Amino acid sequence: MKKVMYSQYGGPEVLQLVEVPQPVAGPKELLVRVRAVSLNPLDWKLRAGEMKLVAGSKLPKSVGIDFAGTVAGVGATVRAFQPGEEVFGLVDVLKGGALAEYVVVSEQQVARKPAGLSFAQAAALPVVGSSALQVFEQLIKLRPGAELLINGASGGIGMVATQLAKRQGARVTAVVGPAGLAAARQWGADTVLNYREQSVHSLGRRFDAVLDLSGQLPFAQARPLLTPAGVYVHSAPGVREIVGSFWHNLFSKQKYRVLLLKPKAAYLTTLANSNLDVVIGATYPLADFQRAYAEVAKGGIVGKAVFTVD
Ligand SMILES: NC(=O)c1ccc[n+]([C@@H]2O[C@H](COP(=O)([O-])OP(=O)(O)OC[C@H]3O[C@@H](n4cnc5c(N)ncnc54)[C@H](OP(=O)(O)O)[C@@H]3O)[C@@H](O)[C@H]2O)c1
Structure with missing residues (x-):
């Protein structure tokens, strides 16, 4: 073959x-x-x-x-x-x-x-859906009305994460490239921003959680966007992010979390039953x-x- x-x-x-x-x-x-x-x-x-x-x-x-x-x-x-x-x-x-x-x-x-x-x-x-499910199961606990920023929302994980977060009652701000504006709205994002035209920092807003899927918004830059007990998730961590997040979390109410995907059968079944776009x-x-x-x-x-x- x-x-x-x-x-x-x-x-x-x-x-x-x-x-x-x-x-x-x-x-x-x-x-x-x-x-x-x-x-x-x-x-x-x-x-x-x-x-x-x-x-x-x-x-x-x-x-x-x-x-x-x-x-x-x-x-x-x-x-x-x-x-x-x-x-x-x-x-x-x-x-x-x-x-x-x-x-x-x-x-x-x-x-x-x-x-x-x-x-x-x-x-x-499978990979992007399992990643999004793991984020909301283990790293970001969404409550209805929570303000969530998804940076890189029109890619694979963003597509699933935006839809799941809306179903859990969160308010989603999606940062996307020009090609992704319509899709992010279609998936339910409340606010959609083109990163090539506007910085998310210019909104002057704070978020209960920031999920960076772009690799372009490191924790230090995301911190001013977080509420005092906000959570930041790095989706592609190396050793530096894993060690850095561990030390940071010992001393701060703001949490720095990293995604390390562990696929499981239950995620696939959930995805099959989720009727996702x-x-x-x-x-x-x-x-x-x-x-x-x-x-x-x-x-x-x-x-x-x-x-x-x-
Ligand atoms: N840690 C783990 O276990 C694990 C598991 C799965 C995935 N990952 C990682 O998670 C990340 C996201 O995965 P994915 O499949 O969703 O990737 P993806 O489909 O490539 O999505 C990334 C998105 O980021 C956007 N982006 C690029 N530059 C940006 C900027 N400056 N500001 C805002 N958005 C920007 C891209 O938009 P444009 O294309 O329009 O520029 C793209 O839609 C990847 O790094 C992947 O390797 C890690």
Whole structure:
């Protein structure tokens, strides 16, 4: 079968379409025929070698985390899924391997694809949807009327986080690029700001929580935007942010939290049942993997970019 892999760290040019043996499902696993795979910033951070500390440095490595497809076979002890069922899910975030014709996953890594979502829409959800759910489960406790700032609200996590926060009764201020203004409103944001034209600091407002998804609003810059007991979340922390947040929280009522995604089956089930508006901002055939990664990493995609695998 065909699979996208890389044998050296670098830009999209290091990616190669290779022929590998079709994987075989173990007794507790499923073989899935992949129909769609989404692109995540984690893909290119791993490929650039920025995450060797947690992902290891042994090459070759595979790419792609989220997928949707059809169950092609099940192991002897699998009871929850049958061949032919449509599913979506994610492989090990640090190992990748979804950008292929087939993947083997455990039952905990998939959920049934809702009929209302296309394969592309379902493949868009696992990483960003699980991240948004984890943020509101563990890092930001929203109460009705809470003021939430989402910086980078028109990307993948922002798309889900905006809709979930509105359902929990929060008031959402969404900071987006020019292409994302209409989508942020469509997802329910109360105030929408174009970061290329206006700084969020110019609003002169304070927020109960600030979720930075852009990597452009570090804690020091977000602090003046927080209420005295406000919470800030860094979505892409390195060692500095993890250590810094730990020390900060010992001495301040304002909390500095970091997202370290731990996927779980319950998140996939919740996403399947959430009836989310999933916007696909760009679609690419698998064969265009180098162009897709080069274009999408430049930004400006509203919602998610997705590969179709035929
Ligand atoms: N820690 C974890 O476990 C974990 C898990 C999942 C994801 N992540 C990380 O979380 C981050 C967000 O993920 P994502 O999938 O939502 O990424 P994404 O789809 O690329 O969204 C990021 C958004 O930030 C916006 N942005 C860029 N510059 C900005 C600025 N100066 N001000 C405001 N917004 C700006 C972008 O808008 P434009 O494109 O229009 O510029 C884009 O919509 C990524 O860094 C990802 O790697 C971490």
